[in-house]
Amino acid sequence: MPTSSNQMKRIAQRALDIEMSGIRKFFQAAKPDSISMALGQPDFDTPDHIKQAAIRAINEGKTGYTFNAGLPELREAISKKFKSENGIRFHPDQVIVTAGAGEALFIAIQALVNPGDRVLITDPGFVSYEACSTLAGGVMDPLALDQNLHIDVDAAIEKMNGARLLILNSPCNPTGTVESEETIRALVEAANDAGVTVLSDEVYEHFIYDAKHTSAAKFGDDVLTVNATSKTYAMTGWRIGYIAGHPDYIQQCLKIHQYCQTCATSISQYAAYAAYTGDQTCVSLMRDEYKARRDMLWSGLHDLGFDFPIPGGAFYAFVPMDNDTTQKILDAGVIIVPGDAFGKNGSGYARFSYATSRANISAALERISTVVR
Ligand SMILES: Cc1ncc(COP(=O)(O)O)c(C=O)c1O
Structure with missing residues (x-):
């Protein structure tokens, strides 16, 4: 498709003023054996x-x-x-x-x-x-x-x-x-x-x-x-x-x-x-599981030399690292989102989502250990 079609010239300025979310392209980068820590959605089934x-x-x-x-x-x-x-x-x-x-x-x-x-x-x-x-x-x-x-x-x-x-x-x-x-x-x-x-x-x-x-x-x-x-x-x-x-x-x-x-x-x-x-137990069960995953991810990354305060909520860790390290982790098949997808000041960080199983977190830490040590 031509890059500047007649249709493109007819687009309202307000649409041109915004961009596609920078997060999506990291899902697209996933290979069949990738471990995704990019998703901002619970991995649990609806109760x-x-x-x-x-x-x-x-x-x-x-x-x-x-x-x-x-x-x-x-x-x-x-x-x-x-x-x-x-x-x-x-x-x-x-x-x-x-x-x-x-x-x-x-x-x-x-x-x-x-x-x-x-x-x-x-x-x-x-x-x-x-x-x-x-x-x-x-x-x-x-x-x-x-x-x-x-x-x-x-x-x-x-x-x-x-x-x-x-x-x-x-x-x-x-x-x-x-x-x-x-x-x-x-x-x-x-x-x-x-x-x-x-x-x-x-x-x-x-x-x-x-x-x-x-x-x-x-x-x-x-x-x-x-x-x-x-x-x-x-x-x-x-x-x-x-x-x-x-x-x-x-x-x-x-x-x-x-x-x-x-x-x-x-x-x-x-x-x-x-x-x-209805019964709210489903929420506390999910919270307990996220907490266990957060602890596991934070201490695993800490042991690998990433120094950052333990995140208190949601299901994300925003981890300080240079672009080179982010790229190595992506190349090792762990999909994370470079921090600048969330704003200019996010550069120098990467977002890890722990809305994924403990087995995946453990496998991801293993892969990361091979590229950062
Ligand atoms: C902070 C925040 N607000 C709003 C939303 C959008 O939520 P919903 O799926 O209910 O539209 C998200 C989804 O990732 C979010 O992280």
């Missing part, structure tokens, strides 16, 4: 009681559109979850069920960011934040991390005046960092005092190994919270997420959601209802 709820929904013909904002009983269940797990009161009307956290982020940024607005995003950070901000005409203003991959709070606060949005993500993809309650409180209070809305992406809230999760919305009312069933219940392909916050924000987000999605998949919404109202 059976959740699958059965979807099957029931199909058999009972619950396959039509739902309300735009989602099934009332699911929004009610999410509202109860906010109260019991996060200590926040959101009326069910303050919740929109979306096609994954990805859509929730997109509609929030579309609703809140005007052309030229500054959006504070950590660098490195999850790739969608900058792309969604750019699509809305906003401009990413990168927030630096300190040596231990935590947000530099003072530097962040200095950037708040005149910014439109601060995006928080604790636990963080790609760093695995869990920010303390003190940090989250300080950032939210400073942001809201400066008129900056906080968009808090909490999709990894249940995968924290040495501390407790803190929801940003506890510390201010100008906070939108995004979450999903994707990671918590190993449901990435089901595409269920949600956004919650001030009714005025939610009403505007709903318009955008309505015109791009109509509603999240009905069958998946019934499954999500079973997830939120």
Whole structure:
């Protein structure tokens, strides 16, 4: 295909302004005997009681559109979850069920960011934040991390005046960092005092190994919270997420959601209802397994000479290493993602996902030992 076709010349600038995610190409690099530590999705199967709820929904013909904002009983269940797990009161009307956290982020940024607005995003950070901000005409203003991959709070606060949005993500993809309650409180209070809305992406809230999760919305009312069933219940392909916050924000987000999605998949919404109202043991079993894998990966890499603080959450380790070492590990058939796929300041690191079996982690460490010793 010609590189500059007539069609290419007709593409809107906003599409040209963003790039394909740098993560995908590393999956494509995988050979049949490669061990993938690149994936940002649980390797567990969706728990059976959740699958059965979807099957029931199909058999009972619950396959039509739902309300735009989602099934009332699911929004009610999410509202109860906010109260019991996060200590926040959101009326069910303050919740929109979306096609994954990805859509929730997109509609929030579309609703809140005007052309030229500054959006504070950590660098490195999850790739969608900058792309969604750019699509809305906003401009990413990168927030630096300190040596231990935590947000530099003072530097962040200095950037708040005149910014439109601060995006928080604790636990963080790609760093695995869990920010303390003190940090989250300080950032939210400073942001809201400066008129900056906080968009808090909490999709990894249940995968924290040495501390407790803190929801940003506890510390201010100008906070939108995004979450999903994707990671918590190993449901990435089901595409269920949600956004919650001030009714005025939610009403505007709903318009955008309505015109791009109509509603999240009905069958998946019934499954999500079973997830939120059912037994939560499946979540703690997955958390325990991730913790064991994290410990195994961290101590294995440490023994091989990689010196970095133990990551507190999500299922990622962001490991300092030069490009040469990253390439050697890739050549040895262990697929990891170079840190600069997550932002300029990610260079000099590589992201390892431990959403893969202990056997794979052990085999990967073995391969790495042959190239780094
Ligand atoms: C931090 C973060 N937010 C949002 C998402 C998107 O989640 P979903 O699959 O629910 O759209 C991901 C997926 O990797 C993520 O890592």
